[in-house]
Amino acid sequence: MLQFPLWKKILIAAVCALGLIYALPNFAPSAFKDLPSWAPSKTVNLGLDLQGGAHLLMQVETEAVIAERLQSTEEAVRGALREARVRARGLGVTNGAVTFTLADPDKVDEVRDIVRDLDDEITVDATETGSFRLGLPDSAREELISNAIDQSIEIVRRRVDEFGTTEPTIQRQGEDRILVQVPGIGDTARLKEVLNTTAKMTFHLVDRSESVQEARQGRVPPGLDLMPSRETGPDGEPVQYYLVERRVIVSGENLTNAQSTFQQGRAVVSFSFDSRGAQRFGEATTENTGEQLAIVLDNEVVSAPRINEPILGGNGIITGDFSLQETEDLAILLRAGALPAPLTYIEERSVGPGLGQDSIEAGKLASIIGFVAVAAFMAASYGLFGLMTVLALVVNLALILALLSALQATLTLPGIAGIVLTVGMAVDANVLIFERIREEARNGRNPISSVDAGYRGALSTIIDANLTTLIAAVLLFAFGSGPIRGFAVTLSIGIVTSMFTAIMVTRFFVVSWLRAKRPQTLPI
């Protein structure tokens, strides 16, 4: 155990040097910014619990995508049947399929062809008695859902980007979840509001021939929808209800731009359509001059102005009961596009900047005090050898920092605890060795032979003991989440680096000292 071939010396020196170099940027980040790109400039990635920020986990309500898909099929079927002058009863969505029954069972074959032409994705089951069941095959379902999730992520990303925050993380998690992490954001309420608003904007004609009163009692005429106004009265109830045609004239997909602006002292949103949207909007407003046009956002009527004249330029304005911030948010939402499915929050862990800073400071203080106390204790207990351990402990800490920086692992508050704990446990290997050396020396061996036997005897114990802790740490990483993972990472790295420093670095110090001094007795 006392032989150090040259390559091993070089390896130890190289690892220590690399460790120090990669750890350095953490102490003066600005000094390393201007160095060429090959120079190490990465610093440790601080977790959200240290730098403050929002951690939001959202679930994509995929059921809604299917429901919407079936509803649009229902609308298409209704239109096609009307066109073909076929009468049907009970057209609606039940148990994940569009169902209806023909008044005249003889027309089954005719209707089957009509429906097939309408939508080639759908499966059609029809009975002799004229009842139809139009379902979605599993493959179509899966594709819909997977598209909806991809699209949701994209929309969420655009919305977060609109907030102008630095380095947000948006990633898919598991089957149908989206994790959003936005560092440094103080007020999460607005972010949350903006992220899970569906923001589906559509323009519909208002139907004034049917009675809103009756519709509110549950008798909504087919092809129409009953919608509340977005504006609410002092009692929290919508001030008005509208019956609007289910048919969409133009939707938010055709928007090219939306901006928050003012008109007559009120905050409004101005928007522009693309050419297709402008054309359709122009046609509809020409044909229906004098009618009311409902601007619907997520099934609420924002406003329902009268069409005084055809609007042909493709520009318009949404007025409503808005505050300035609401128009700004609405403009963001309209620009970024609508979510294909509603998102619900299932977890939030947000930390304010004050707590983050406090945690960093507390972590630093605890690390320094822990380190100094352990170092003093080691020096008092093992003298010169203890000091060598302290030196190795510094190398150990540098290596941990270097690895965290190089791997761009995230350092969390429990992660700092992991480092402090490592400081305490890292000396264990040295303690094992030194105690062994003491014992061998007491048994009458000479210094060189005691050191040799000490390292030899302690090695397998060190490996056994550390591997078991490493097993626990790795499993912690596999099953843990967020800050706990940070703990597992620093603990694992700490175990590996402390084995290296104890077995290689401290031994190198001890052996070098032995060779230089050739002592008669060990100062231990």
Place this chain on the structure above:
Amino acid sequence: MLLKLIPAETTIGFMRWRKIGFAFSALLILGSIALVAGRGLNLGIDFLGGTLIEVQTDGPADLSGMRADLNGLGLGEVALQEFGAPDTVLIRIQRQPGEEEAQRAALEVAKAAIDERVVEYRRQEFVGPTIGSELQEAAIYAVLSALAAIMIYIWFRFEWQFGLGAIVALTHDVIATMGLFALLQLEFNLSTVAAVLTIAGYSINDTVVVFDRVRENIRKYKRMPLAELFDGALNQTLSRTVMTSLTTLIALFALVFFGGEVIRGFSIALIWGIVIGTYSSVLVAVPLLLYLRPRRGDEEIAPGEGSGSGPQAAKG
């Protein structure tokens, strides 16, 4: 002059204390199980779902005023506590009936109710019931698989008697830690699970060191009575056991006193784990071996075979 907390050569008769150790451990385990079963663990929102808000107020917080504000909201049980400083309050709101959206709504309602008292929202968390049960499941898997993996490793490296002894000591420590959490009603959350796993790692580490020496001595001294041999191994490793526990405890106390309120519970759990882990290695794991009778190889070898360094065998 070097600091020596443990004299160079101790001859403590640990094996003589084993009955007291066993009795104490049995009480500890039974008590812990009774506490966990009867009083239950104070599960945090990580596992149950619910809402947590940490706020900073302008000057010392008016806890009773805030409590009155929050209790009027019909959110069920709302717990307030000063958190580290007089102007910092931790608010826990129990899981709301309903789905995830209800938890988020509770968070917003509570914030609105206390908004004018608050200078800064230091932390806000809500965990939906689904995530809560998923985290619960993950935590159970983590602990069980860690125990299993450690067991397999020990089985592989030692004979089964040692493996069993180590696992008993390890389980002992894990149960006693849960017992402490049930007794003090400390919040049991994700970081507690991390602490429990770290304790498992430390406990087994400590046991392995002692077992390594026991095994070494078994090979060396084939004729020495087991009790005497175990006492020898424990005394030889005693200095190391104490030193490592102390350095780790020093680091942990630094965390408790200076590491901030957020990880204090975690650090306290670890301190308890280090103490109990050290105890169990010495007074549970090794004495158990006495009953499990590890194989000693060829029993016919003449005395004096184990030459070289002699053990500081127990005389008493």
